[in-house]
Amino acid sequence: MKDLVNHDQILFKYCDAAGNINAESNPNGTIDNIAGICNLNRNVFGMMPHPERACDSELANTDGKLIMDSLLKTLIKK
Numbered sequence: 001m002k003d004l005v006n007h008d009q010i011l012f013k014y015c016d017a018a019g020n021i022n023a024e025s026n027p028n029g030t031i032d033n034i035a036g037i038c039n040l041n042r043n044v045f046g047m048m049p050h051p052e053r054a055c056d057s058e059l060a061n062t063d064g065k066l067i068m069d070s071l072l073k074t075l076i077k078k
Contacts, residue, residue, distance in 0.1 A: 001032070007040055009037050009039070010036075010037055011036040011038055011047075012047060012049075013035055014035050014049075015033070028048065035049055051063070051065075051068055052068060055068050
């Protein structure tokens with residue numbers, strides 16, 4: 001945990017709709033509400049909420065579309 005914090009490897013945390021990080025917003029009890037981390041080179045990351053599963057209105061959930069669209073925009077710019 002100390003290394004993740006010191007190396008700024010925590011990318012996402014569970015929060016409520018207002019952006020408040022709290023235990024009630026954490027669906028799986030992860031330490032410090034961590035939802036996504038990256039490696040030291042910041043070129044690989046893992047994420048628990050699986051935004052790719054929440055990108056289609058036919059599945060009644062598009063909450064993950066914003067994250068996936070921002071990733072695509074970043075990749076296209078390079």
